[in-house]
Amino acid sequence: MQFDKNKNVFVHRWYPFVEGYSKKFIEDILRELPFVPSCALEPFCGSGTTPVELQNHGIKCYSFEVSPFMHLLSTVKLSRKYNIDSFEYYVKAITKKLSHTNRNIRKLESLPFGDTVVKRNQNKKWNFHDASIDGILDIRHAIRTLVDNDDYKDLFTIALASIILQASNMFRNGKCLSYKKGWKTRIFSRKDIHNFFLDKLNSIFAEDIRIISKENPSVHNSEICYLGDVRKCIQKVPDGEIDLIITSPPYLNSRDYTDIYMLELKVLGLINSHEELRVLRKNTLRSHVQVSYENIIPIENERLKKSLYEMSKNEQKVWNSDIINMICGYFEDMQFLFSEFAKKMRKGGIIYFNVANSAYYGVEVPVDYIIADIAESCGFKVREIRKARDLKTSPQQSAKIGKLRESVIVIDY
Ligand SMILES: C[S@@+](CC[C@H](N)C(=O)[O-])C[C@H]1O[C@@H](n2cnc3c(N)ncnc32)[C@H](O)[C@@H]1O
Known part of the structure; x- marks a missing residue:
């Protein structure tokens, strides 16, 4: 099961x-x-x-x-309106955008709310190193500004969701989130984070969207x-x-x-x-x-x-x-x-x-x-x-x- x-x-x-x-x-x-x-x-x-x-x-x-997260995930999986040409068009645009990142991304995309998201003076622990969260904000910004169709916006948002834990200092430990062993010294670059995302898009997402493209839309309720x-x-x-x-x-x-x-x-x-x-x-x-x-x-x-x-x-x-x-x-x-x-x-x-x-x-x-x-x-x-x-x-x-x-x-x- x-x-x-x-x-x-x-x-x-x-x-x-x-x-x-x-x-x-x-x-x-x-x-x-x-x-x-x-x-x-x-x-x-x-x-x-x-x-x-x-x-x-x-x-x-x-x-x-x-x-709202699980709901988004389910609706994205249920939508099945995607076609490979549009998907590849957006992936190309996002890839290009991510090759020139903005130094001041936090002025364009706000940090997630909460006191432990990033390192602050008084914190002993934080969820993301600065480069990781900036890499995530770059991706969020690219999706928000380049993808003008809501179905694809949601699809790319789920692709981003699928790398958030990997990019963070945390792991899911049964009932809660705990810190990964050696998290303080394991630091990803902004580029690493972009690559986690682009690799996901170009592998499992692209493979499945290609199959969905060939499906007959009328078979779905x-x-x-x-x-x-x-x-x-x-x-x-x-x-x-x-x-x-x-x-x-x-x-x-x-x-x-x-x-x-x-x-x-x-x-x-x-x-x-x-x-x-x-x-x-x-x-x-x-x-x-x-x-x-x-x-x-x-x-x-x-x-x-x-x-x-x-x-x-x-x-x-x-x-x-x-x-x-x-x-x-x-x-x-x-x-x-x-x-x-x-x-x-x-x-x-x-x-x-x-x-x-x-x-x-x-x-x-x-x-x-x-x-x-x-x-x-x-x-x-x-x-x-x-x-x-x-x-x-x-x-x-x-x-x-x-x-x-x-x-x-x-x-x-
Ligand atoms: C065990 S999970 C269901 C897993 C699902 N069978 C699957 O394969 O993904 C239970 C879900 O119930 C949701 N949930 C909890 N309280 C709820 C409520 N009052 N109304 C609707 N959903 C709720 C949780 O957010 C969680 O996603």
Whole structure:
């Protein structure tokens, strides 16, 4: 299921998204379905694996994504309006522009917001060395001023996104961004950064655009990927139209996608202030503790109550109400979503719901079973909880808890 299978796959390889699943996961589902779906829903689009693959099979799909970066990535992958002549024309213009860089690029392109983006007097750590960020700003400027078509502008922006981590001093370390070993002395020149970008354009992007150029545009549906919080926007999907949902929501593991993809959000100018960041976090599913909530009363569910009771027995001294609120908020969100799915689906439809269990205070939360209960309470019938693999627990939990089950819940309507 894992995204690494997509690393060399047409279009999916434009930007590696470790939290995504593979194209093959969708293909396997389509193969086992007893009917040909007519309209699907993906509430947590991420890098767009579900709608992109369904589009390849001619299946209409409504999708939702709250992060402006992931939304941009998905819409670029879904667009498929590109042709190789226009692509090469723009690449040539950008290459020429990058051969004469402007000394005062920071006067033309503003630095991403935040105190740790570049070295400042008081900083001990910074995300980018000066030459790296200037190289990135050169590219951003070239895209902004030379590419006059929005589809291509977005496409080149995703190509830029795909080299941001490489150009930075950071790496993605599970739930957060950490500093690379030896980052202080590993310094790229502005030219290196331009070359990372141009190499990407001239290799995988050019190869895939060449293939897209030869495709028949009529084989693609016009896909609908909405930017926003699915809890607020799902009303946009007509009632009774959906016969397939394939999704993987954020897991209940305190991972905040806003944090993990912070460099992309800032460098591409998609988040420009602390306030915008706060609003984005507030709009994400309650699977992390970056936003505090009032005391949330747990939904009526015996398994959830049992887990919360066991946690309260185990760790009274280090009790953190934010974590308990996150757990309660997560299942409240799930209950709301399943009640909406029941309105949007037609009888005979199927849901494939990919989740993983979690552990807090030495107690395993059986997320898959609780979600299965929630689905049944909303009028669905759980056919199967299919184990996908075992995941490692965090170091704090590993002494008491072994592995955590990741599964796919198959649910009939
Ligand atoms: C596990 S990822 C989905 C990965 C996807 N299956 C793929 O293959 O790329 C979950 C996604 O849900 C998004 N998300 C979180 N809260 C959301 C919300 N309230 N509405 C819509 N999307 C949300 C996150 O930004 C993240 O991109």
